[in-house]
Amino acid sequence: xxxxxxxxxxxxxxxxxxxxxxxxxxxxxxxxxxxxxxxxxxxxxxxxxxxxxxxxxxxxxxxxxxxxxxxxxxxxxxxxxxxxxxxxxxxxxxxxxxxxxxxxxxxxxxxxxxxxxxxxxxxxxxxxxxxxxxxxxxxxxxxxxxxxxxxxxxxxxxxxxxxxxxxxxxxxxxxxxxxxxxxxxxxxxxxxxxxxxxxxxxxxxxxxxxxxxx
Ligand SMILES: [Zn+2]
Numbered sequence: 216x217x218x219x220x221x222x223x224x225x226x227x228x229x230x231x232x233x234x235x236x237x238x239x240x241x242x243x244x245x246x247x248x249x250x251x252x253x254x255x256x257x258x259x260x261x262x263x264x265x266x267x268x269x270x271x272x273x274x275x276x277x278x279x280x281x282x283x284x285x286x287x288x289x290x291x292x293x294x295x296x297x298x299x300x301x302x303x304x305x306x307x308x309x310x311x312x313x314x315x316x317x318x319x320x321x322x323x324x325x326x327x328x329x330x331x332x333x334x335x336x337x338x339x340x341x342x343x344x345x346x347x348x349x350x351x352x353x354x355x356x357x358x359x360x361x362x363x364x365x366x367x368x369x370x371x372x373x374x375x376x377x378x379x380x381x382x383x384x385x386x387x388x389x390x391x392x393x394x395x396x397x398x399x400x401x402x403x404x405x406x407x408x409x410x411x412x413x414x415x416x417x418x419x420x421x422x423x424x425x426x427x428x429x
Pocket of ligand 1: 221222223224225226237238239240241242
């Protein structure tokens with residue numbers, strides 16, 4: 216039985232042929248390389264990010280912008296994307312719960328609680344998107360496989376809808392009154408945000424915990 220490694224995410228497939236599609240990241244068969252048992256141990260360190268600044272220095276080239284590369288390496292090494300994602304992602308279900316309670320019981324305080332929660336999540340989105348983009352570029356070489364397409368689309372949908380909800384909530388304070396008709400729509404958009412971050416998070420968790428590139 217041969218072993219094949221996905222060069223994008225590190226998934227290992229056993230079989231005579233590589234799979235048509237990587238079950239973790241969606242890369243096609245051409246992205247798989249056969250793993251020779253004796254070479255397997257040596258292959259892992261090659262996945263590390265090249266220290267580009269030292270390579271450039273050795274070639275006598277102008278030093279690369281070190282601060283940005285330092286930041287990218289720090290983001291990758293310290294798993295800053297999962298860390299920065301978990302705080303806002305933990306708040307979204309709570310905010311949606313407030314909206315459900317608002318629709319059921321009509322207390323304006325619940326609407327305001329949800330609105331301030333969404334504001335915090337929206338303010339954290341630039342950091343989440345930046346750390347996610349950096350991890351994709353460094354660890355997964357910016358490969359645009361199906362899984363990364365879905366993650367990028369879900370993140371953008373969530374960001375745009377969150378911005379819409381925050382602007383709407385602050386722009387129409389009467390929305391929280393018991394006779395306001397827009398609250399159902401507000402809840403519907405909130406549920407889409409919840410689904411989008413759930414999908415992005417589920418795929419991210421699969422990549423991090425099932426792939427070999429920890
Ligand atoms: Zn893969």
